[in-house]
Structure formats: structure tokens, C-alpha cells
Amino acid sequence: LPRSNQGCIVFTTRDRKTAVKLAHQNVVEVPKMNEEAVKQLLQKYLANLDLTKNQPDTESLLAQITYLPLVTVQVAAHIKENRVIPADYPSLLADQEEKIIDLLSEEFENDRRYHNAKNPVATTWLISFDQIRHCDPLAADYLSFMACIDPKDIPQSLLPAGVSRKKETDAIGTVDAYSFIIRRPADLAPDLHRLVHLAARNWLRKEELLGRWSERAIARLGEVFPEHDHKNKRLWRTYLPHVRYALKSDQADKDGKARIDLAWRSGRCLYSDGQYNEAEELFVQVMETFKRMLGEKHLDTLAGMCNLASTYRNQGRWKEAEELKLQVMETRKRRLGEEHSDTLTSMGNLALTYRNQGRWKEAEEPQAKELEICKMVLGEEHSDTLTSIGNLALTFWDQGRWKEAEDLEMQVMEIFKRV
Template structure:
């Protein structure tokens, strides 16, 4: 930003500042006279211009700024080098912010003098030419403080004291004049404020609105008002969902909004754009992102959020972190926040009763009951299911439509390294039609074109060569909503073209894609991927998949996201090639290698892997008695047990138990150990009868198979006695634990930890019996 320096007034010099070092400054709002009367950038540089009529406005601004204790001021006529097109565009796009950040804005009304009476003064103010000009709209609304001065430099009044008259003259909402965020006003309302304003150059009628709509556009003088308006309308259409999102904070309650649309249409990108814009605002707003793909990703996201916010109690392994996050955000002292639930596509997680989390004895609650409530908060959901959108956000639903041809062409042009390729409208239009204007397909096609330096016509020929029956197979399970009309599925087609090349050029990248198709597609830790021949090979492979927009790298947590439709196309390809079972088995083997045991110090790692293990274990492999599958199921069950997620732990233990019985036999030590785990899970869920039955079986079989003095047998006796004590069978509990203590004393000795544990159980039983 360039400012007039007032230290050597009455002469002026210019000083340039970076964004983070701009000093306090005043700003001048005025109406331009003839071009020859205004002091220009060149005049200041050359030390000329003092004889021009407009120099008087510089003197006025300088004197007033110095009176207000300011050493700098900004004036549009001379602080911008208008001969530099790039600088002019940057200034036009920055001007609203510059007015916002000014300490004071002085409005110099060259056609107003102070008459004798108050009524006459108001009448002259209303008739001032200043209120009819296009650029003065943003200059009236943006600054913190606006003061009006007559042509004789006499202070008239300020915006606050004149808001009623300004509202009547300009039609601008009083709330906007008081500094309410413009995002709270509709596009039509803001357009109406500028309807009757005029500018010297026709394009400026459009460019002067950029700040009002928080839109950034290139200034192209000579294009005319019509073309400039069309470009503005396209940008407004692109960001219309964004403006609705910003209105989330306009109500005195927790606002909710759902963004819905087809897979690949850009829902998540729309919300990310919103977050960048919210982050740029001066008012602090905490931004929280929750992955709602499944219960595991949601649980992990809540844990990460709780740690980042420093919420007390989040390190407790038994804490219900969803409830902790809810309570924290519901406090007014937390301040303003925006909470995003991305990929909320499963209705049963939200409306039906779901396992709430981490504490024994809690009743099940739908996730919708865990949403925080605060008038300073806003919640955004992205979902492919409009029914879910309505249930979560009622009428506050934004439908993200499929891209129109103009917007799709813009996206293609931005993605191409050689933008000249898109200059042929015939080829561009034909390609976009084949890709059904779907952003994901456009990005993938552009990546291939960039990689191979081919033309749009060449890529169109590749699309035509793909066999329809192959594409149909790759497209199974895609949304059957008529989006693709009679054209081959664009995601499957572009995926196949790129994947063929990846297979030839980077086999490890292709292997990674096949691996990721067999696990949960979101939040994939890079440490989970199978090792390559070298670290460089691994980096190159991930780079290849990123270049083709198959995956998105998340540098903060070193995780990858695979787009759902890419995930689906890859799975369908593996199925077509009869490789899905083999790839799933490899994924399970890899998970078994890296999945840690259930010790508490491994908790962070296993939480990242749980969703992927769960997904892989649901897939088809060579046989359900597969040893690697059973081992991974057991590891996962033990970790789920440590998390207090009894329902999920039970499902894992039941599967392991049935497999062990089938493969190893009912009395095998591994089978007995898993039966004991399942019995303990039943106890934690309050299913006492089933727990007792299993514990009795385990103890009796252990005595028969392992012998009465085996440590595992003694452990089963202790477990059963503890349960009998818990359900009121005191005599049975006391007798059994007494026998256990005597055996362990003889076998293990009085100093063995197990003997001490069993002795403690015996003392507890005796005390309870006496009580």
C-alpha cells in the first residue's frame, strides 16, 4: 500500500508499506473533477501539481489528518499508479479493505457550504453530487469513522449523526451504516444501493461494487459495463452459497446450514472457501473441522479438536469427548466459532440412536444431541443426501448445482498449464460436455493433459476410445440420478485414462491406489501405506497421485484424502479385474503389521488406524478363517475395549471367537482368552447372564484343558468370583476366590502380583459378606 507522508507538509512524498507494517492513516473520499484538475501519482513523484485545482483537497486532508494526530493519508488520485494495469487491478480489489482499515475517512463535499439553518444544511447535503457517485458507496459504508466537511473545510456532521438522512437519500440500511457485516444483506438489497449511482467510466459502475460483495475480479477497462456486469454476476453466482453461509452468524441462536449436492460437485471446496474468508476477517472466529464420514473419523476428529482447544478432561481415556467439545463450544466465554461436519452422509449416525462414546452405562444418543448451542456459533454440514440436509438444518439448505458451461470453462482454464489450449471454444465446449461440467472430472482431465502436453482434441479422442462396457463396470454404485444422461460416466472415464498411465509410469503409485481402495478413503496416515523400495519412491508415488488429483495431501497431520468417487472407481476396477479380494487381503496384512497393541501409550496411533482396519475387515478375502484377518480383528477389539466402545468391541470379539472355535477348537487357549474378553465386554454392558455363562465356561474348560493350577485358570476363577460378587452371589464368590488364593499361593508364591491381586479380591468379598 502506498501512502502520502505528511511529515514535510506542505510538500508531499509517497511511502510504500507491506500489509503487516501499514501505519495509522486517514483516507479522503471526494468527487473527481476534470482529469486535468486532479493531482496524479506522477505529479507527486515529479514534485509538480501544486497549481492544479485538486491540490486543495490534498491540503485539506493533510491538515485534518495532522489535527487528528495522523502522519499519513491515502488519496485515490495520487496514491495509485494508474498507468500500471496490474497495480490498478490490485488497488481496485483492495480499496474496500483500505477504507475499512483507515482511522478516519474525510468526505470532502465540494458543492456544500454551511447555510444559516439546520434544515437548509440537511437539504444541501441531500443534494450533494457525492451521494450520486459509484465509488462513494463503499467509501460511505466501509470506514469505521466517516466525517463530512464543506468546501470551506468546515466539519458538518459524521455518519452516525446523519444515518437517518443518509438512509433516506441513498436507500442504504441503517444497520449497514452502523457496521453490520454486509454478508447479512442479500445480493439484491446491496445491488439496490448502487442502482442510481453513476461513474465516469462505464466499467467502474461494476468495479465499484467489488468490495460491497467481497468479490475479486480483474479490471479490464474497455470491456464495457455489459461484459463487466456479466463477469460480476458469474462471480456472484459462484459465491452465492458463500454469502448464504456468512449469514450464519446473523441470528441470536446456533445457526445451522447444510450444503448438499452430488459427489464431486464441489461442496467441500465451497466450505473451504468460506473458511478462508472467515479467517481473513478481523473478528476472531475459531474454525473447527469434523470429518463425519463414519463414527470412527468423527470420534477421532473430536479428540483432535479437544486437544487443540485444550479442553479439560480430554486426556481421560474414558472421557466422552463429543460431550466435552459440545460443552466447551456451548459456553459464551468460548467466543465465536464455526463448526463444519464434512461428509455427513449417513443418516443413522445422526438421527437413529448411536453409541455415544466412551463411558460405561451411558444410554445411546443420536449424534444430533451432541451439537453445541451458542448464539455465537454456527454449524455447517456437507452432505450428498438432501433428506439428511433438511433433517439437520431444516429450511437452511444450500443446493450446490452442477457447474454451468462458463464456470466449467473457467475452472478448466485455471487448471491447464497452457491456458491457450482452452482458447478454442469448440474443443473446450465439447470436452466439458463429455465431462458433464463436473469439477472433479475436469481437474483430473486437466492433470492428464498437463502431464502429457497434449491438446484438448487429443484428450477427447482418448475419451472416445474407452469401451462403454468397461466404463459401466467402473461406474457401478455411482449416484444413479441421471446426471450423466447418455454420456459415459466422466469420473470413471477420466480415472481410467489416468490410471492406465500411472500403471505404466509409477507402479508404486498404482499399488498405493489399490491399497487405499480397500480402506477408509478419508484420513489415511501416510505411515499406513506399504513401504516402497526407497523413501524417494514413496514420495514420488504420493506426488503422482496428488498431481492427478486422486488424493489430497494434508501437510498438517501427514494424512491423505482419497475422493469418494475415485475410491469407488478404483474398487470397481479391482472387482472387474478380480483383484479386489487379493488387494483387501494385502491391506489386512499391512494393517496387521503396523497396528499396535492396546497399551495406552499407543492410543494415538490405533485411533488413526481403527477406521481403516474396520473398513478392510468388512471386505471379501480368500476366507473368513484367514489368520491375518483374525489377528487384526482381535487387536482392533482390544483397542475398542480400551476405548470403552463396548458394542464395537463385542462385534469384533464375537467374530474372533467364532473363527477360533472353527479353526482352533473350542478349548484352544486362544479361544478361551477371547471368550474371557467377550465375557468382560458383556459385564461392562450390564449383560450379566451372558457374562456369567461365558465366565463359567471359560473357567471349567481352563481347568480341564490347562489344569487347575495354570495361571490362566486362576485368572478365570478371579474374574468369575468378581462378577458373582457384583451380582450379589456372595457365598459363591467367597468360596471360589478363597480356592483361587490358596492355589496361587502354592503355585506362584506370596510375592507374585497375581497372588496379591487375588488376595485383594478375597478381602473385598469378605468385607462385603460381613456388611
């Protein structure tokens, strides 16, 4: 490039890294437009409409398009050309992904740009995505990964590992340099612009890579998602929105092992967190998949049914819980025998469902049977036997059978003293 003290070359670029390489310290950054400036921009292009009369509708529209100037200009062109009421436009953006992309792919007149420039927002971003893939493959991987999880609060620990920490930092810097992510001070979990998220998914779809990246997102979430120990609660709450998004994808294999395992583990975390409705949805998916692939009598299927039954119980859906628990108990009896620990657990779970409904007599029967087997197989001093004695004592207590409850509680106390 020519250099002279008698003139200057002005470059414009969306890539901050390119700007620094070309101009060194002489970079003039165009800041993000604030909400008021974007509102004025929209009003300028819709001169015949008084947007102040419908302030809430205008603000809702601009929030939907995340205050991006080029999108604002394209929206204004669509409103003018199709005589759409601004209040109705947000409903167009709530449509299916493909239809929103069609909307953002419409050509529109803009006399402030070169006559042969590609005006549509979606096309502009597709060009940028291809440029990123060419100059920084890891950044393109990050963008592809982000397109397959929830666009808000993406922790860096969730992103696929690069060959070095420096490469990872550079890749995040590249995506940020194109203003595709929103970073907040002292926050390691940036957001991907909602419309960029849609456009990135469209890019992957065009390249026939959306299915592959959906699978990779599920696999990565499976690697980092923690067990349902309460010590991990903060971490699983951070990852759960991304797990939910990835599991809802229709691009990944519905019966894939990684997907089923992730649904199972995240369902247990939701259950531990008291989010029973969300846990139910995942447990049903897992149970139905196991039934279809392994059969109703398989031990994994029975475990899935047991988790779902416990969820129903916590939702107060006693009849559904009872039916599932009874089915699990009877199947385990036949497959594993009465003395197996899983069968004994099923007896206890069924008794608990009866107790929660105040059906003391029906609860007593499986509890007495469980206690009898525990004594025979494990011995009187085993912790499981003592738990069974205590549960039966509570059932007697609830029925007002004080003497029988007292005798059992004394029995437990004596064993504790001795052991």
C-alpha cells in the first residue's frame, strides 16, 4: 500500500483485528448504536409514520432485532414496501427459523451503499461467516457450536477445547471482533445476538453441517455436564438452558446414546432442583426410548420408569405414580427375585406412595414384606434393615398404633446402642 505524508488511506472493516493490523494505533471504532439512536434511525426511514404514538410497539420491535442498524434499515424497507404495521412485525420474527431467515434475506433499496452491494442482512452475515472460517477455523467452530445451544449466557468452559489457551482466546476475540457476541464487563459468559444465532444456523444448514454440529454440541455437553450432586448445583444451573436447547433439536439422532445419557443426567438434576415438570419431560423421553430400543422389561427401562414414577409422586399425581411403581416392582420381582436390592427399593417406593395418600394399611403390607426380607438377607443390624423398621414404625404411628410403633422404635434404638 502506498505511503505519503500528503494523504491518508481510510479503511473500513467489521473485523477489529484487521483494523489494528492495517492502522496500528490509528483505529477509530464506530461504537454500537444506543437504543435512542436506533429509534431515530427507524423513524428516519419511516418518515410517514409517527412512531412516538406507539412507543411500546416500537421498543418491542427494536428489542426483537437487537438494535442492529442494518437490520433496522431492512425492517423499515419491509414495512414500507408491504404496508406492515410496526406493531405486527415482531410476530413475523416469532415465526419458524427458516421463515425469519427468508425475511432477513430479502433485497432492499439503500442508496447509501454501493449499487452492487449485497444488501440483505442474512447475506452480509453469511459472507462474514465464510471469512471467519477461512482466517480462523477455531472461531468458526465456536460460532457453529454456539448456533446449536442457547444464545444467552454462553460460558467459555462450555466451548470446545482448542490446541492452546491462546488459540481459544484468539478465537473468542475473532467472533467478538465481528460484533457477533455481546460481552459484558467482568462476565465470562457472553450472548450471541439472537438474529446472528438464527443466521449461523442457516449458514450451517446451507453447508449441510447443522446435524453434525447439533451432535457435537450434545457430545460436548455430555462431557462437561456434572452429576446431580448438590455441590454441582451452580454449575448444572448454568449449563441447563444449553442442554434444553440442544436436546430439543430435531437435527440430532433422537435415539443416540449421548443424547439419551444427557437427557437422563439433566433430568435427575432438574428433579433434585424441584423442577418436576421439566424433569418429567426428559424422563418420559428416556423411558420411551428405552422401551422402544430395549423393551419394557429391561433394567434400564425399569430405572427410567422408577424415576418418572417418583416425579409423578412429587407432583401429587398419585394414581400415575402408583401404576408405574407397581409395574416396576412386579417386573423386578420376576426378573431379579424378591431378595434383590432393587426389588426391595421398589417395595419401599410403592409403600411411600401409599403413605403420602394416607393409605396406611396398603403401605403397611409392602413395608412389612420389605422388612422381613431385609432381616433375612442383610441381618437386623444392617442400615437398610434399620431404615425399613423405622418406616414401618412411622406407618404404625400414623394409624395411631402407638404400642407397635414404640416397640419398633425401641428395637432400632437398642441396635444402635449395641452397634
